[in-house]
Amino acid sequence: MVDITPADAIPPAEVAEVELYHPHGWWTKYVFSQDAKVIAIQYSVTATAIGMVALVLSWLMRLQLGFPGTFDFITPEAYYQFITMHGMIMVIYLLTALFLGGFGNYLIPLMVGARDMVFPYVNMLSYWIYLLAVLVLVSSFFAPGGPTGAGWTLYPPQAIMTGTPGGQDWGIILMLVSLILFIIGFTMGGLNYVVTVLQGRTRGMTLMRLPLTVWGIFTATVMALLAFPALFVACVMMLFDRVLGTSFFMPAIVEMGEQLQRGGGSPILFQHLFWFFGHPEVYIVALPAFGIVSDLISTHARKNIFGYRMMVWAIIGIGALSFVVWAHHMYVSGMHPYFGFFFATTTLIIAIPTAIKVYNWVLTLWRGDIHLTIPMLFALAFIVTFVNGGLTGLFLGNVVVDVPLSDTMFVVAHFHMVMGVAPILVIFGAIYHWYPKVTGRMLNETLGQFHFWVTFLGAYLIFFPMHYLGLMGVPRRYNELTDMTVMTESAQHLNSFISIMAFIVGFAQIVFLFNLIWSIRHGREAGGNPWRATTLEWQTPQTPPAHGNFGKDLPIVYRWAYDYSVPGAKEDFIPQNVPGSFGLSKEPA
Amino acid sequence: MAIALVLVLIVVGSVLFHFLSPWWWTPIASNWDYIDNTIIITFWITGVVFAAVVLFMAYCVFRFRHREGNRAAYEPESKRLEWWLTVVTAAGVTALLVPGLFVWSRFINVPSDATEVEVVGQQWQWSYRLPGKDGKLGTSDTRDVTPENPLGVIASDPNGQDDVVVEAADLHLPVGKPVKMLLRSIDVLHDFYVPEFRAKMDMVPGSVTYFWFTPTKTGTFQVLCAELCGQGHPLMRGVVMVDTEQDYLAWLGEQQTFAELSAPQQTGSVDQTPRETTASGSKISARLETVEAR
Numbered sequence: 001m002v003d004i005t006p007a008d009a010i011p012p013a014e015v016a017e018v019e020l021y022h023p024h025g026w027w028t029k030y031v032f033s034q035d036a037k038v039i040a041i042q043y044s045v046t047a048t049a050i051g052m053v054a055l056v057l058s059w060l061m062r063l064q065l066g067f068p069g070t071f072d073f074i075t076p077e078a079y080y081q082f083i084t085m086h087g088m089i090m091v092i093y094l095l096t097a098l099f100l101g102g103f104g105n106y107l108i109p110l111m112v113g114a115r116d117m118v119f120p121y122v123n124m125l126s127y128w129i130y131l132l133a134v135l136v137l138v139s140s141f142f143a144p145g146g147p148t149g150a151g152w153t154l155y156p157p158q159a160i161m162t163g164t165p166g167g168q169d170w171g172i173i174l175m176l177v178s179l180i181l182f183i184i185g186f187t188m189g190g191l192n193y194v195v196t197v198l199q200g201r202t203r204g205m206t207l208m209r210l211p212l213t214v215w216g217i218f219t220a221t222v223m224a225l226l227a228f229p230a231l232f233v234a235c236v237m238m239l240f241d242r243v244l245g246t247s248f249f250m251p252a253i254v255e256m257g258e259q260l261q262r263g264g265g266s267p268i269l270f271q272h273l274f275w276f277f278g279h280p281e282v283y284i285v286a287l288p289a290f291g292i293v294s295d296l297i298s299t300h301a302r303k304n305i306f307g308y309r310m311m312v313w314a315i316i317g318i319g320a321l322s323f324v325v326w327a328h329h330m331y332v333s334g335m336h337p338y339f340g341f342f343f344a345t346t347t348l349i350i351a352i353p354t355a356i357k358v359y360n361w362v363l364t365l366w367r368g369d370i371h372l373t374i375p376m377l378f379a380l381a382f383i384v385t386f387v388n389g390g391l392t393g394l395f396l397g398n399v400v401v402d403v404p405l406s407d408t409m410f411v412v413a414h415f416h417m418v419m420g421v422a423p424i425l426v427i428f429g430a431i432y433h434w435y436p437k438v439t440g441r442m443l444n445e446t447l448g449q450f451h452f453w454v455t456f457l458g459a460y461l462i463f464f465p466m467h468y469l470g471l472m473g474v475p476r477r478y479n480e481l482t483d484m485t486v487m488t489e490s491a492q493h494l495n496s497f498i499s500i501m502a503f504i505v506g507f508a509q510i511v512f513l514f515n516l517i518w519s520i521r522h523g524r525e526a527g528g529n530p531w532r533a534t535t536l537e538w539q540t541p542q543t544p545p546a547h548g549n550f551g552k553d554l555p556i557v558y559r560w561a562y563d564y565s566v567p568g569a570k571e572d573f574i575p576q577n578v579p580g581s582f583g584l585s586k587e588p589a
Numbered sequence: 590m591a592i593a594l595v596l597v598l599i600v601v602g603s604v605l606f607h608f609l610s611p612w613w614w615t616p617i618a619s620n621w622d623y624i625d626n627t628i629i630i631t632f633w634i635t636g637v638v639f640a641a642v643v644l645f646m647a648y649c650v651f652r653f654r655h656r657e658g659n660r661a662a663y664e665p666e667s668k669r670l671e672w673w674l675t676v677v678t679a680a681g682v683t684a685l686l687v688p689g690l691f692v693w694s695r696f697i698n699v700p701s702d703a704t705e706v707e708v709v710g711q712q713w714q715w716s717y718r719l720p721g722k723d724g725k726l727g728t729s730d731t732r733d734v735t736p737e738n739p740l741g742v743i744a745s746d747p748n749g750q751d752d753v754v755v756e757a758a759d760l761h762l763p764v765g766k767p768v769k770m771l772l773r774s775i776d777v778l779h780d781f782y783v784p785e786f787r788a789k790m791d792m793v794p795g796s797v798t799y800f801w802f803t804p805t806k807t808g809t810f811q812v813l814c815a816e817l818c819g820q821g822h823p824l825m826r827g828v829v830m831v832d833t834e835q836d837y838l839a840w841l842g843e844q845q846t847f848a849e850l851s852a853p854q855q856t857g858s859v860d861q862t863p864r865e866t867t868a869s870g871s872k873i874s875a876r877l878e879t880v881e882a883r
Contacts, residue, residue, distance in 0.1 A: 076820045151817045157794060158777035163712045163819030163873055251795025252731040254741075254775045256712065256872045259732065267778060267793055301653075303661035307671050332780065334772075334791045334798035337697035341690055348686045355678040356671070362642060363670075365649035367662035372654065377592060380646060384599060387642050391635035394682075398689035400696055401627050403800075404614075404787040407780060407815035457595070464603060468612040471628075473784025475815050478823040485811045486784045490611050565661035572660060587665070 022547055032128075034120035035547050036105040039127045041438070043101030046127075047094050048513075050134050054089035055506055057082045066499025068482055068492075077165040079479035080149030085141075087152025088175070091281065092182060093134055095423060099288040100186070100224065101130060103430060104193045104217045106438070110537035111214050113202025113555050113577075115548045117192045126192070129185030136178040145169025151477060153278070156249035156270050160242040162256070172242060176235045183228045183235075193221045202536075204557030208312065209576070209587075211535045211561040212305060215312055216291020219319040220284045226323070227280035234273035241265070271333055275326040282419050283322040287315055289426035290357055293379050295561070296429050297361055299533045300376035301368030302572050304562035307360045314353040314360075321350045331402045340399040347397035351390070358387055369565065369572070373531075374448040378429030381456040382422050388460075389418025392467060407477075410470025413463045421459045428455065428512070435516075436530045440543050441523030447515040451508050458505035462498050469494065534575050535561050560587045590654065596647035600640045607636070618785035618806040618831065620767075623692045625787065630688060634681055696788070699801040703767040706760070709740050710772070710779030710792045713821035713880045714757045715812060716740055721751025721846055731775045731794065741775060742847050750848040753841065759828040760812075763837040767803040780816035783829055791816050804831040820873075824880045 023029035149165030250262035555577035727749015734741040812827030
C-alpha cells in the first residue's frame with residue numbers, strides 16, 4: 001500500500017495562480033501572449049488579412065465571369081487557382097479560424113466566468129501554428145507553377161495530375177501541408193475551448209445557464225475535433241500519392257495517352273473522407289453563428305431568447321445529425337445509388353431542428369422591444385439569408401432534385417448564401433456588438449449603416465438571382481460560359497450585373513475595415529456595458545478586460561443569461577452575476 | 590423602420606423575380622419531368638415558408654420597434670407552440686421527401702428494355718461505344734488503352750468485337766427509346782451532363798457508373814462536363830443528336846466496329862502518334878489546342 005497524501009504545495013485556487021501567468025514585458029504581452037483575448041485578436045487579424053486575399057480573388061473571378069474575354073491575364077489556369085484558393089481560404093482560414101480562434105478565444109473565458117483558457121501555453125501555440133499554416137498557404141502563390149487549381153474540394157485524381165494547375169508542381173503539396181498544419185493548430189485550440197467550457201465555468205454557471213454563444217462555439221468545437229481528423233488523414237494519404245507514388249486514391253489511369261504506374265486506389269474514398277469532414281464543417285461555421293445571433297437578437301430586442309432549452313437541444317441535435325449526412329454532397333458522385341435514400345432522409349430530418357431555431361429567433365422578436373442597432377440589423381439580415389439558403393438546401397438535399405442542380409451555379413448560390421453570407425453577416429453583427437468591449441469604443445454608426453445596407457442588399461442581389469442560372473443548367477467551375485446553349489444573352493447580362501454587385505459589396509468591406517481602424521482612436525467611448533446586456537463579459541471591472549478578466553474575485557452566477565425585461569424588475573435587464581429574485585424571473589430549469 | 594419595409598420588398602421582389610424573370614430551366618427533352626415536378630413542389634413549399642418567416646419578421650420589427658416606455662414581454666418558452674411548429678415542419682419535410690425518394694427509386698432502377706450506351710470521358714473529350722449486333726458490350730479495362738484501342742476494349746472478349754466505337758465525335762440516339770448510359774473515365778473524374786435531359790452522373794476512373802433516360806424530342810443537344818477535370822474542363826463539350834429511328838439507323842450504319850478499327854491496315858490513329866513523344870507539359874497544351882479547335 002502506498003499512502004497518497006495531497007501535496008500541500010499546491011497554491012490555493014483563484015488569484016494567486018493567475019499572478020504566475022501575468023506577462024512581464026512587451027513581447028509576452030502583445031506577441032507571444034498567453035492571454036486568450038490577445039490570442040483572439042491575433043487570430044482575428046490574421047484571418048481578416050487572409051480573408052482580404054480571398055475577397056480580391058473573388059473580384060478576379062467575377063471579372064472573368066461577368067466580362068468574358070476582356071481580361072487576358074485571367075487564364076484558365078489562373079481562374080482555377082483563384083476559385084480553389086478563394087474557397088479554401090474562406091471556409092478554413094477565415095470562417096473556421098475567426099469563429100473558433102477569434103470569437104471562441106475572446107468570448108468563452110469571459111462568458112463562462114473564467115480567468116483564461118485552461119491551457120494558455122497550448123492556446124498560444126495554436127495561434128502560431130495557424131499563422132504558419134497561413135504562411136505556407138500564401139507561399140504557394142509564389143511557388144513554381146503557382147497554387148493548386150484543383151477546386152477547394154481537391155478531388156483526386158485530377159488534384160495531383162498534370163492537367164490541373166499545381167498538380168505536378170508545388171501547389172498541391174503546399175496546400176496539403178498547410179491544411180495539416182492548420183488541423184494541428186486547431187486541435188490545440190479546440191481542446192482548450194472544450195475543456196474550458198466543461199471545467200472552467202465559474203460558480204453557479206451551470207451548463208443550462210450558458211449563453212447560446214458559448215453553446216454554439218462549444219458544440220462546433222467538439223464537432224471540429226471529431227471531423228478534422230478525417231481531413232487530416234485524407235491530406236496525408238494524398239500527400240503520399242503525390243510525393244511517394246502510392247495509390248490510395250489512384251486507380252489505373254491513362255493520362256494524355258500514357259499509362260501511369262498507378263492502380264487499385266479509389267477516388268470516391270477521398271470524397272467520403274473529405275465530406276465526412278466537409279459537412280460537419282458547414283455546421284462548424286454555422287453553429288457559432290447560430291449561438292451568437294441568438295444573443296444579439298435577445299440583447300437588442302430586450303427579450304429573453306424564446307425556447308432556450310429547445311435552442312440548446314437543437315444545437316446538439318444538429319451537431320450530432322451533421323455527422324450522418326455527408327454523402328448528400330455525393331449523390332451524383334457514382335457511389336452506390338441506394339445510399340441516396342438514407343442520406344436524403346437524414347438530410348431532410350436535419351431541417352427540423354434548424355427550422356426550430358429559426359422559429360425561436362423570430363418568436364424572440366414577437367412582443368419584444370426591438371432596438372434597431374447595427375448588430376440587430378445584421379441579425380435580421382442573417383435570418384433572411386439563412387432562411388433563404390437553408391431552404392435551397394432542401395432542393396439539394398432531396399437526392400433526385402439534386403441530380404439536375406448539382407455542379408451548377410445553383411449550388412454555388414446555395415452555399416454562398418447559407419455558409420458564406422449568413423455567417424459573415426453574423427460576424428459583422430458580432431463585431432459591432434463586441435467591439436466596444438474589445439476596444440472600449442463604439443464603431444462609427446454612420447459608416448456602420450452604410451456597411452450594413454450595401455452588404456446585405458448587395459449580397460442578396462448577387463446570390464438570389466444566381467440560383468436561377470443554375471436552374472437553367474449553367475455549370476459551376478467554368479471560366480468561360482461562352483458558346484453554351486443554356487447560357488442565353490440575357491443570362492450573360494445577369495452575370496455582368498452579379499459581377500458589378502460583387503465589386504460594390506467588396507468596396508463596402510473596405511469601408512468597414514476603415515471603420516475598425518478609425519474607431520480604435522476616434523470612436524465614441526463605450527463604457528463597460530453599452531448594450532445593457534446580462535452576460536458576464538459585460539460585467540468586467542475594466543473595459544477592455546485586463547489579464548485575468550475579472551479582477552480580484554471571480555463573478556458568481558445567479559441566473560440564466562436571458563433575464564431581460566423581467567416583470568417587476570427596475571431595469572430591463574438583470575446581469576447574470578446579480579443575486580436575488582426580482583419579480584417573476586422564470587428561468588427554465 | 591426602413592428595415593421592415595425592405596424585408597417586405599425582399600419577399601415581393603423575390604416572388605416577382607421568380608415568376609417574371611426570363612431565367613428558367615431549359616425545355617426538357619427527356620422523361621424526367623418527374624424531377625421537374627419535384628422541383629416545382631419544392632419551390633412552392635420553400636417559397637411559402639420563406640415568405641411567411643420574412644413577413645412575420647417585418648411585422649414584428651414594425652409592431653414591436655423600440656419606443657419610449659416600451660417594455661418587452663417576458664415569456665421564456667411555450668411547449669405547446671414549440672411542439673406544434675415542430676410537427677408542422679416535420680409534415681412539410683415529409684411532403685418534400687416522399688415524392689423525392691419515389692422519383693429517386695425510378696431514377697436508379699433501369700427499365701429492362703433500355704439499350705446500353707457507353708460514354709468514356711478523358712481529358713478533355715467524349716467517346717462512345719454502342720453494342721453491336723449481339724446487343725452486348727464487351728468488357729473493358731483502362732490498362733488496355735492504347736492509341737489503337739482508345740477505349741480499352743478487351744480484345745479477347747468476343748462480345749466486344751462488334752461494338753461500335755465513336756471516338757471524339759457526336760453521339761446519336763433514337764428518340765423514344767430508353768437508354769442506359771454506362772459511364773467510364775480513363776483519367777480523372779468527369780460528369781456527363783446534358784441540361785435538357787436533367788440527368789447527370791460522375792464518371793469515376795476505375796468504376797462504371799450509370800443513369801438512364803428516354804429522349805423525348807429529336808434535336809441537337811450540347812453535352813457539358815459537370816465535374817472539374819483540370820484546366821480544359823470548360824472546353825470539354827460534346828454533342829448528342831436525338832434522331833428518328835430511320836436517321837439513327839443510317840448514322841449507325843456509317844460507324845466502325847472495334848474489330849474494323851483494330852484491323853492492322855486502318856489509319857484512323859496515325860494522327861495521334863506524334864503527340865506521344867512530346868513532353869507532358871506541351872502535351873497538355875497540344876491537347877487543349879485540339880479540344881479548342883473542335
